[in-house]
Amino acid sequence: MIKVENLTKVFGAKRAVDDVSFEVSKGEVLGFLGPNGAGKSTTMRMITGFIPPTSGKVSVCGFDMAEDPLPGKRRIGYLPEAAPSYQEMTVRSFLNFAAEIRGLRGDERTRAVWRAVETCSLESVINQSIETLSKGFRHRTCFAQAIIHDPEVLVMDEPTDGLDPNQKHEARTLIRRMGESKAIIFSTHILEEVEAVCTRAIIIDRGRIVANGTPDELKARSETGRLDDFFRAITLSDTAGAANSAKEVA
Amino acid sequence: MNSWAVICTITRREIAAYFESPLAYVFLVIYLLLAGVFTFVFGGFFERSEASLGSFFGWMPWLFLFLVPAVGMRLWADERRLGTIELLLTLPVTTAQAILGKFLASWLFLAIALAFTFPVVITVNVLGEPDNGVIACGYLGSLLLAGAYLALSCMTSALARSQVVSFIIAVMLGLILILVGFNPVTDILARWASPAVVEAIAGFSVLTHFDGLQKGVIDTRDVLYFVSLMVFALFTTDVIIRSHRAG
Numbered sequence: 001m002i003k004v005e006n007l008t009k010v011f012g013a014k015r016a017v018d019d020v021s022f023e024v025s026k027g028e029v030l031g032f033l034g035p036n037g038a039g040k041s042t043t044m045r046m047i048t049g050f051i052p053p054t055s056g057k058v059s060v061c062g063f064d065m066a067e068d069p070l071p072g073k074r075r076i077g078y079l080p081e082a083a084p085s086y087q088e089m090t091v092r093s094f095l096n097f098a099a100e101i102r103g104l105r106g107d108e109r110t111r112a113v114w115r116a117v118e119t120c121s122l123e124s125v126i127n128q129s130i131e132t133l134s135k136g137f138r139h140r141t142c143f144a145q146a147i148i149h150d151p152e153v154l155v156m157d158e159p160t161d162g163l164d165p166n167q168k169h170e171a172r173t174l175i176r177r178m179g180e181s182k183a184i185i186f187s188t189h190i191l192e193e194v195e196a197v198c199t200r201a202i203i204i205d206r207g208r209i210v211a212n213g214t215p216d217e218l219k220a221r222s223e224t225g226r227l228d229d230f231f232r233a234i235t236l237s238d239t240a241g242a243a244n245s246a247k248e249v250a
Numbered sequence: 251m252n253s254w255a256v257i258c259t260i261t262r263r264e265i266a267a268y269f270e271s272p273l274a275y276v277f278l279v280i281y282l283l284l285a286g287v288f289t290f291v292f293g294g295f296f297e298r299s300e301a302s303l304g305s306f307f308g309w310m311p312w313l314f315l316f317l318v319p320a321v322g323m324r325l326w327a328d329e330r331r332l333g334t335i336e337l338l339l340t341l342p343v344t345t346a347q348a349i350l351g352k353f354l355a356s357w358l359f360l361a362i363a364l365a366f367t368f369p370v371v372i373t374v375n376v377l378g379e380p381d382n383g384v385i386a387c388g389y390l391g392s393l394l395l396a397g398a399y400l401a402l403s404c405m406t407s408a409l410a411r412s413q414v415v416s417f418i419i420a421v422m423l424g425l426i427l428i429l430v431g432f433n434p435v436t437d438i439l440a441r442w443a444s445p446a447v448v449e450a451i452a453g454f455s456v457l458t459h460f461d462g463l464q465k466g467v468i469d470t471r472d473v474l475y476f477v478s479l480m481v482f483a484l485f486t487t488d489v490i491i492r493s494h495r496a497g
Contacts, residue, residue: 009497011497045336048340049339049340050336050339050340050495051495051496051497052495052496070342070344073340073341073342074342076340078337078340080333080336080337080340081333082333084332084333084334084336084337085334085337086263086267086332086334087332088267088270088271089263089266089267089270093263093266097259097263098341100259101256101259101260101341101342101343102341102342103255103342129270142337145337
């Protein structure tokens with residue numbers, strides 16, 4: 001449902017994303033791993049159509065995101081990094097806005113908002129303005145916005161960042177459950193999250209994919225059988241080493 | 251969902267955002283206070299002994315010069331600072347729809363502010379028998395003037411991440427558009443330029459085009475001037491936002 005082909009993004013002299021290709025189909029939860037500045041957010045921004053790629057192609061449910069972005073955007077739910085939202089709005093009016101702009105009206109809208117509110121346990125704060133909420137609630141409000149139209153594709157940039165351990169657990173359970181019927185991509189720094197939630201993981205370093213496989217496959221590649229050792233081994237190596245391991249994986 | 255429905259949804263959200271913050275009320279009070287002071291004190295409303303709102307509309311270009319950028323400065327600068335631009339532009343909306351929706355909301359807000367000046371219309375009608383057609387025309391001119399300034403503020407707001415910088419650039423641009431047609435300035439120009447050149451330069455000024463409207467003359471060229479200024483500035487906003495995203 002998500003198809004990324006030879007995606008490249010150049011900012012000035014820096015190749016933030018360099019020839020990245022992968023696919024995510026329905027029922028898959030893809031974990032996007034990599035050190036800070038590796039190009040995870042940039043890739044997600046290109047998938048969701050926020051920034052245009054320098055070269056390469058993204059299609060979502062068969063729709064090209066560069067040529068005809070609207071049909072693709074309708075099918076994507078997106079949780080940007082740091083979960084931005086309109087601070088002065090109440091949770092209810094913010095979610096109403098999100099539902100309305102996605103074409104949901106009347107009863108349909110009310111049902112969609114309530115479903116999202118229940119899924120994200122926002123009942124207690126629904127009439128509070130977002131700026132008065134704690135970080136966890138703010139995060140969940142933005143997450144609710146992403147799932148309000150029950151999208152086929154869900155893209156989340158660090159969805160568990162800033163949540164407490166209980167909330168992290170809930171978020172993981174939720175992602176796993178939704179992954180059964182959707183195509184999901186999410187980025188994270190937490191490696192155990194990948195083992196707990198993902199059906200597949202991609203490790204990206206300096207804009208390039210350096211590993212792509214199921215969590216078990218990736219673990220098997222490390223001498224110690226641990227995912228974080230494998231992650232360190234391939235993202236700490238010098239440029240030549242990174243290029244070699246990329247070839248190996250490919 | 252059609253284009254208009256999307257634009258209306260954005261407009262409704264923006265208008266609500268204005269009234270949910272104290273900014274809107276502060277703005278309304280300051281605007282009405284200043285409009286009153288300028289009309290009655292500096293404009294010499296009573297001393298003129300005319301049943302007209304010339305002293306009221308005459309100050310509009312100067313009043314809007316500072317107040318409209320204050321309304322428009324947050325439009326895009328805030329979206330970028332808070333990161334909500336990423337949310338807005340990954341929703342199924344085009345950049346043009348988002349720009350238009352936000353612009354219309356602020357314009358509507360300025361129209362509301364303008365509508366609240368109705369007591370001067372009542373005052374002048376109680377005291378004398380003004381030509382209410384001229385007054386309606388003056389309001390139309392003020393609305394167009396506000397729209398033109400607002401579109402410029404929208405553009406500078408997309409340009410700068412900081413609201414203050416956006417405000418200052420918008421005031422500067424607005425000031426240039428006033429001064430090229432401001433009599434003291436055109437008099438200086440007339441010393442070394444031919445009248446045709448001076449007139450051509452003054453043709454770019456908001457004053458030149460506002461003047462006819464506030465006197466009750468609806469000239470298509472004046473209306474076209476304001477409309478094309480808006481279209482130009484909003485189109486430029488679109489280009490700026492796209493180029494930001496392209497990196």
